[in-house]
Amino acid sequence: MASSKSVLHIITELGRGGAEHMLYKLLSAMDGNLANHHVLSLGSGGPYAEKIRALGIPVHELGMRMGRPNPMLLLRLRGLVRKLNPDLVHGWMYHGILAARLAAQGRPVVAGIRHSIYKLSSEKFATRLVIRAVASLSPSLAALTYNAHLSLDQHRNIGFSSKKACVIPNGFDPDRLRPDPKVGARLRAELGVQPDVFVVLHAARFHPMKDHKGLLQAIARIKDRNMVFLLAGTQVDSGNPALSGIQDDRVYLLGERDDIADLMTAADCLVNSSWSEAFPNVLGEAMACGLPAIATDVGESAAVLGGTGLVVPPRDPEALAKALVQMKDMPQEQRIDLGKRARQRVIETFSLSKVASDYLASIKMFWMPTAGDGPKDVQEKEFLVHVRNRGVYQLAGRSGWGRADFAHHDRCGAPSWPR
Numbered sequence: 001m002a003s004s005k006s007v008l009h010i011i012t013e014l015g016r017g018g019a020e021h022m023l024y025k026l027l028s029a030m031d032g033n034l035a036n037h038h039v040l041s042l043g044s045g046g047p048y049a050e051k052i053r054a055l056g057i058p059v060h061e062l063g064m065r066m067g068r069p070n071p072m073l074l075l076r077l078r079g080l081v082r083k084l085n086p087d088l089v090h091g092w093m094y095h096g097i098l099a100a101r102l103a104a105q106g107r108p109v110v111a112g113i114r115h116s117i118y119k120l121s122s123e124k125f126a127t128r129l130v131i132r133a134v135a136s137l138s139p140s141l142a143a144l145t146y147n148a149h150l151s152l153d154q155h156r157n158i159g160f161s162s163k164k165a166c167v168i169p170n171g172f173d174p175d176r177l178r179p180d181p182k183v184g185a186r187l188r189a190e191l192g193v194q195p196d197v198f199v200v201l202h203a204a205r206f207h208p209m210k211d212h213k214g215l216l217q218a219i220a221r222i223k224d225r226n227m228v229f230l231l232a233g234t235q236v237d238s239g240n241p242a243l244s245g246i247q248d249d250r251v252y253l254l255g256e257r258d259d260i261a262d263l264m265t266a267a268d269c270l271v272n273s274s275w276s277e278a279f280p281n282v283l284g285e286a287m288a289c290g291l292p293a294i295a296t297d298v299g300e301s302a303a304v305l306g307g308t309g310l311v312v313p314p315r316d317p318e319a320l321a322k323a324l325v326q327m328k329d330m331p332q333e334q335r336i337d338l339g340k341r342a343r344q345r346v347i348e349t350f351s352l353s354k355v356a357s358d359y360l361a362s363i364k365m366f367w368m369p370t371a372g373d374g375p376k377d378v379q380e381k382e383f384l385v386h387v388r389n390r391g392v393y394q395l396a397g398r399s400g401w402g403r404a405d406f407a408h409h410d411r412c413g414a415p416s417w418p419r
Contacts, residue, residue, distance in 0.1 A: 005087045008088070010042070010099050014052070016256065023052075025173070034364070037057050040061075040080065098134050134160075141161070200271055201291075209277075218324065287345060295309060305342070
């Protein structure tokens with residue numbers, strides 16, 4: 001029996017990205033009998049639009065062009081919200097959050113922030129304006145969810161309310177993401193990579209913060225010819241002028257791929273060279289596939305690895321090169337053990353079923369009123385009960401994640417955790 005309750009998810013776009021991927025994973029993992037879901041993209045098209053529709057979930061597209069605000073589209077959005085009449089509106093990413101708040105018309109709005117901000121001035125001017133607008137509206141939001149503790153701290157420092165803020169990490173499906181030597185061998189053969197060659201995978205769209213430049217500088221420092229580097233992601237191909245001049249035949253530019261999980265089974269390790277991250281999805285996916293990883297010490301990367309991989313400073317090609325060589329020269333048994341421990345860590349701490357359950361619990365409170373309380377009081381009371389007792393993950397030191405101990409709160413009202 002379908003639920004009479006509904007959630008409208010408003011997201012900037014449905015192209016390839018971490019937020020889009022996580023929205024899709026959550027929708028695929030949640031029980032449709034507990035809530036009906038609709039998704040609205042401020043843009044149009046994108047691979048995740050079709051994937052979400054394939055789940056039987058309606059996807060609405062506004063057709064907005066980013067950087068060109070159109071007041072008429074806001075009127076259309078408000079009209080659609082009135083028509084759908086959701087019990088809750090969930091905004092994803094800054095533009096989606098702002099649109100959700102402006103269109104909700106009194107309905108509770110949950111903000112999903114999946115971005116880290118090391119320096120606000122590094123963001124595009126238009127994005128900075130949207131971030132400032134969301135910060136000013138944040139006290140009126142029903143809840144703010146982050147996928148990384150660092151992200152929560154950073155946003156609080158630039159003016160975001162922390163009264164109803166919590167951290168729910170990315171989740172991964174260990175039944176879908178798993179080691180598969182047969183698939184790995186097939187892909188190696190297709191790429192012309194010999195079985196005894198050490199394969200490093202880097203999977204990220206081409207963007208300055210992903211630091212492909214630093215990765216290539218690290219590769220240039222490595223003289224070992226028995227290594228290849230598979231670089232996959234949007235615009236990571238020979239058509240990109242920044243990459244077209246690469247002369248190193250150990251570097252494979254694979255472009256945009258739908259089979260990243262399969263590529264992971266063909267690799268010996270994953271490398272993430274970013275200088276800015278919150279909680280990188282690719283790291284958790286590699287761990288679920290039993291792949292040891294090298295990550296830069298940004299966002300929650302070191303805590304996610306929890307001792308199952310290598311961590312290097314960001315923007316340090318020399319350190320990255322040394323880590324790549326160290327991983328390659330490590331005894332195979334040790335690398336395999338790291339991969340097994342990484343997969344077990346995902347199963348125990350970041351499983352998609354657990355994260356989806358906690359996410360659902362965090363939104364159900366907004367349509368479960370208590371006698372004698374007003375709607376606003378109910379939301380705040382239930383949210384605080386939830387973060388104390390159920391679904392918020394907090395960082396238990398650098399070594400791992402665990403349920404929060406909410407014996408103390410900081411002066412802003414946000415849960416505190418041991419550092």
